[in-house]
Every structure is written in C-alpha cells, then in structure tokens.
Amino acid sequence: MDHIALLGLGTVGGGVAEILMKNRSDITAKTGLDIDIKHILDLRKFPDHPLGDRVTDDYNLILGDPEVTLVAEMMGGVHPAYEFTAEALRAKKSVVTSNKAVVAEYGVELLELAAENGVRYLFEASVGGGIPIIHSMTDSMYASDIYEIDGILNGTTNYILSAMKETGVSFDAALKDAQKLGYAEANPTEDVDGFDACRKICILAAMASGRLVYFRDVPTKGIREITTDDIKAASAKGGAIKLIAKALFKENGEIELSVAPEVVYPDNPLFNVNGVYNGVLVRGRNSGDLLFYGSGAGKLPTAGAVISDIIDILLHKNEMPAQKLWHK
C-alpha cells in the first residue's frame, strides 16, 4: 500500500479523494497500486466526509510521516503552497500539483529542488484540466520539432466569447451569466484579463523548450474590451474571436509568447473549441498539427489529471526517471 497526503480538500482535492475511493479497485487492477490517502491538510473540518478523520491542520504531521512518500498540493494560490511544496521536496517526498500559479512562478526552482532530493515534481493538472497535454509533451514529442503552440487555455473566457457569439449578449451580461453558473469568480480579473491563460502558455512553452519565461514579461491582453460589434464583424467574415495564448519558437532559439483575442477561422482546429472547453494546438515540423481538446477545468477531469501524476510517481518509485530541468 502506498500512503499519500492531500493538501487541500476543496474542489480538486475533493475530486481526488472521490475518485481514489470510487475507482480504487479499478485503479488497483490497472496499476497494481493500492493508494491510501493517509492525511489531508485543510484548515476546515469535514465531519461528514468519509475521510474526515484524516483531516489535519498540522503540516508537520505530514512532513514528519515517513510512510508518506507523495504529497498532492491542491491548495491554490502561491503562498503558502510554494513553501509547503518546497518543504515536502526537501523532506524527499515527491509532489504533484494542479497549481499553475506556483508552477509558473517557481517551476525552475522546484524542479531543481526535486532533482537535488531525488524525487519528482509533476503538474499535469496545471494546464488544460483533464487534457493529458503535459504528459504528451513530456513523453511523445521529442521528435516533433515544435515551432508553435496555440491554446485556448481558459474556459471562463471561452465560455463568455462563445455566449456572446451565440446569443448576441454583451461582455458584461455574459460575464454575469458565467458567474451565476460558477464558471467565473466574483473577481474575474485572473480569467478575463488573460493572466490565467498566460501562466499556462508559459508552462507549455517551458515543456517544449526547457525555458520558463516569466509570465509578467509576456504581453497579455484579455477580453474585457471585446464588443458585440467585434463579435459580429468576425462572424460576418466567417470567423470567431477566441482568446489565444501563443508560443512561437524561432529557429534562433528565441521564444515569443503572447495572450490576446484573435479572429480564428474554420480552417483552424481551435475554431470549434467552444464553451468551457480547452484546446491546445501543437504545431511541429515533423508531427504536423496536433489538437488536444477536452474539459479545461472541473472537479473530476482535473482530479483525474492529478491522479495520473500520482500513479506515474508511485509506479516508478524504485527508480525515479530524471526530469528535465527548466532554466529562466
């Protein structure tokens, strides 16, 4: 039996607990692993949760438990998630995360810290929710010769733009609707101003190139200024406005990153990525165009991505495969 700890029993953490309980025998049949959630770090109490008795607010209990070899960080926010991640790695526990903010800010340092301690730091769930884009870029694209990545990486803005196109409502009305449906936060700036998509394209570009560009250095424009007239003008030309996070890999080794609304036409596979879905178009000189499409967020898809990282680590615990380090 492998003992792990969850940091956070919110949406994603709750999903991980749910799948590991519900699909336990299936996962054991497929992997030979029997995964036990030994501790859950959360400041709240969960008296009615089946694992409520494992919830603790004392991180030292987890750090000091030699049986726990893996920590799944799903707290959100940069602090103290970053510090907790670093402490776990220093304690020679591998860490998996859904936290793109930490990966985009501290990915270079944390990958290095993991390597120094002979453990791993994985983050499939940080980009594209349940879409296995990080795994694919890690294991399947050595020979692709990637020159461009275009992503619809934020479900909230894609939902708003899709609604504006389909129903003709204004940005403000579509945003309010998205907030009502739980697709947008009360303070929507992270999504609608493009910052979330920006962090994600920085992570994807680092997967392709080994270089993590700092997200604050990337020209980033959101969708606040998109009007119904803009949408109509795009439609009249047969196009649709999408918030495109873009990475261009130049022959000279330079990387050009940007996030901005763009008119996309039906010959682009991203044209058909609508609503809360995400899509990542990876263009390679050898591979041609590849599109990965799926739920970019949501409890169970994102939790499934976290679990795929957990299983990857537990299956290779006797010999950790070397992870590619990033530089700045």
Added chain:
Amino acid sequence: MDHIALLGLGTVGGGVAEILMKNRSDITAKTGLDIDIKHILDLRKFPDHPLGDRVTDDYNLILGDPEVTLVAEMMGGVHPAYEFTAEALRAKKSVVTSNKAVVAEYGVELLELAAENGVRYLFEASVGGGIPIIHSMTDSMYASDIYEIDGILNGTTNYILSAMKETGVSFDAALKDAQKLGYAEANPTEDVDGFDACRKICILAAMASGRLVYFRDVPTKGIREITTDDIKAASAKGGAIKLIAKALFKENGEIELSVAPEVVYPDNPLFNVNGVYNGVLVRGRNSGDLLFYGSGAGKLPTAGAVISDIIDILLHKNEMPAQKLWHK
C-alpha cells in the same frame, strides 16, 4: 551511444532515419541520448541513401549483434514481421512498431514474450499516426473511467467522405482521386472496407481494457455503399457521414466493438475531423470527453511516433517499466 536497427527503409523507416539524422542534436539536447542506426534490414539496395552502407538483407546480423538493444519494425504486413518481432524479443531486444496488423493479430503473444524476456514492445505509431493516443492511454487515463471510444482512424476513407461532401463527387470518383494523390492503395479494400480502422479500434480498446478482441469478430462495414444521395441527406440534416470505429465498455465488463459509417452532427467533436486527418474521442465518466486530433498517417508524423517509443525505451533501459499484458 545507443545502437538500434530498423526493419524496413520504406516510408516510415525512411522517415525515422531522416528525423534521427536531421534532429539528432536536438534529440540529444532533450533526452541525453545519442541514437545510432547501426543496421537497416531491407531486401532492396539504397546506394544513394546516406545510411545506404548500413542496409543488409541478413536478419541474423541484427539478431546476433549484442550492441543492438532495440529493433524498430516498419516492414508492414503480418509475415515475416511477426516472426522477426518474436525473434528480436527472444534475443532480449525491445521492439517498437508502426505495424497495426501485427499488433492486432499477435499483440497478446508479443506483449507476453516481451515480459518473459525483460524487454518491451511498444506501438504508438500503429494507431493515429503522429497522435500520441497510445502513450496517453498508457500513462494518463488510469482514473478516466472510460466508457466509450469513437475514432476516425482511417485517413483514406475520411478523405473520400470529405471529398464526396465538399464537391459532390461519387465514391468511385473520390476513390480514384485519392489513389492519384497517394492517399489510397491500388487495392483499396483494407481502407475502404473498414478493416484498417477495425484493427486500430481493437488496439485502442485493448489499451483501455486489457482485452484484445480479435478483429475478425468485430462487425465491420466500410464506405463502398455510401452514395451521393446519402451524403446529401446527411448534409440536409446538418450532419456528415464519417466512418466511425467504436468501442463501448459496459458496466458488466463486456466490450462492444464496431466499425460503420455514421451520421455525425456538429455537437460531436469528430464532426470537424476532415480530409486525411484522424480523430479519437475518448469518453470517460471522470475525464469527460477528450479529443485527440492530428495526422493519422504520413512519413514524418508516423516516424515521430516510432521515435517517441524508441526514446521511451532507451531512457528506461536500466529499469524496464512493467508493461500491462493483454488477454483475449
């Protein structure tokens, strides 16, 4: 330096040689590996090929070379590709292949033989050309709880159906056109009668379930009987006819496989998979719908998939990860 052998210097084999030469330093930078093609088995001579001096028609030279730890089989056809694969595995050499016919017919036996000999048998390139669908199903979908796979897995038939829809030509005219463009063989039965798609859905279903259904037991219908009237009737309802290879995974463990033309509507992500492209829709209770889209054939995309398997094996040569066996 890692020494490998290629079996076959046709389209895919030639592509593997081309990428390994052209992108050698890039692959070394990304993986730390320096991959040398030591032997190439082919009955033909290639006096003008840069690796022409490594071509041999004597397979025993490869089997008996202890420096060669990996064989990439890209001969096509079941015999002698199957026998050569088995001999390589018995000689404790891992094998990677693009040969869906061998995987669909002998996958159970060859995976077992690889396990008995402590080596691996990988076949990313056997389904979906450059789309990393096999890797994704191997490593990223333990927790997806897959209940259905729908694939457009044959580029030839998809090209023909797309052409019939777009230009109104008959099946016969579209087939002739596809043959002229090199998208269809002189004897097109393998493609147009659905057998190729059938082998591929059998392989995908085995990835999901561990059970390889024998392709001759799968109800398989091709596109020969599709008329321009059928296409028009589908278009009139807003749909498009696609050759869909389908796997349904029942709660009781049964698997239902089929290949048949189907009218697909715009709410299905496969609706937009046109021309020679392939698309695989994987539906999971936890993951939601995932679409993988890309070049389903072609020299460099398929060769890239072969190379991703080669690198996977060479990176893990000190400790071979256990492969999941299949049963019948």
